[in-house]
Amino acid sequence: MLPPGRRTATFAGSLTELTRTDPETVARELAHLATHRLAQRGPGREQRRALLQALVDRPDAGLGPVTEALDAYHRVAIAPDWPRIDALLNDDIAHRLETLADGGADRMMNDLHPSVTFADQTLRIVKYYEGHADCGGRGLMLVPCAFAWPDVLVRTAQPEPASVSYSPRGLGRLWEGTPASTGGSALAGVLGSTRAALMAQLDLPMSTSQAATQMALSAPTLSVHLQALRAAGLLTSRRAGRQVLYSRTDLGDRLLTAAASGP
Incomplete structure (x- = not known):
């Protein structure tokens, strides 16, 4: 899935955008997920692979059932708590903007996550793989995400802007x-x-x-x-x-x- 195209994107709008995704792209990403060594750890591996392959074999690459499942999950698990989640995300965005104004990009970036450092215009993130992406001309999108912890999620696929999803500050308060x-x-x-x-x-x-x-x-x-x-x-x-x-x-x-x- 693509990162949000704008700060005020709604979930319904994002679902609509998802349905317009090229099925070939979806099939390719699902096939990659089916063999991903980290995503397929633990029991039930073969069942998950079979499920993903069944989606890949559909003409729409599973966009229909995936969209319906996401919508149903959102109504039950996310929507009831969304005001608190949204409040936390907006609080983090306000903090990042204040940090950027007070200390510049260096201070803002180095406060994102323990695995993230920023120096000499280079953002370094400790991950389980090695890779390099040039953001020149595309920009970098920072996306606070209440479900990213303890990881930092990175997306560098072109032509969209590269994105880094991180846990907002004060995440522990969300479920208190x-x-x-x-x-x-x-x-x-x-x-x-x-x-x-x-x-x-x-x-x-x-x-x-x-x-x-x-x-x-x-x-x-x-x-x-x-x-x-x-x-x-x-x-x-x-x-x-x-x-x-x-x-x-x-x-x-x-x-x-x-x-x-x-x-």
Whole structure:
């Protein structure tokens, strides 16, 4: 599959783009995957190879069933958690842009991953194979990916821009549970249950629409609560592209921690 062609690409749009892929290209890549020594480790190797070969033998190289399977998997496994995933990715992008502005490309690149170093205009990545790609004229696309860890995924096939997919900073926060309930806490008694729950939710920077989705409230209603908490010094905000991301301040963190600890 190709890396996203733009930052705001939707999953539905990417699926549509996938269906337009040349079946010969898909068949070639599936055949390579069927014999890949790392992808085919462990039990069930022959069954996986047979499945991949069956897709290769189809006229559409399996694009139909693969697209349907991806769509079904996304609805069940990704979509329910997408607001938090998207918030984490946007937070990482904002951090990279700030790092680039403060310290240049050297500082931004060397902070991507322990396996990645950047010096003399050359990006070096420790992988299980050796290869070299000249990005001159094509550029390099950096893609934060919540499912890349512990690896760094590299794509250099021409004519598309080369891409490096890496884990966003703070990935461990993604699956951390927020306090189970703040509805009956002392904090809820002061702030109200909605604002207390919103405080607990913003362990990751989120836009108004992302937080509204998580809280099952309308964006205008959430905006009123966000502005009130921000005015009280419990939240901070920063612009990332066209979005404004909200997150807890140190005061907000301490208040939430104290409320969770009890008297």
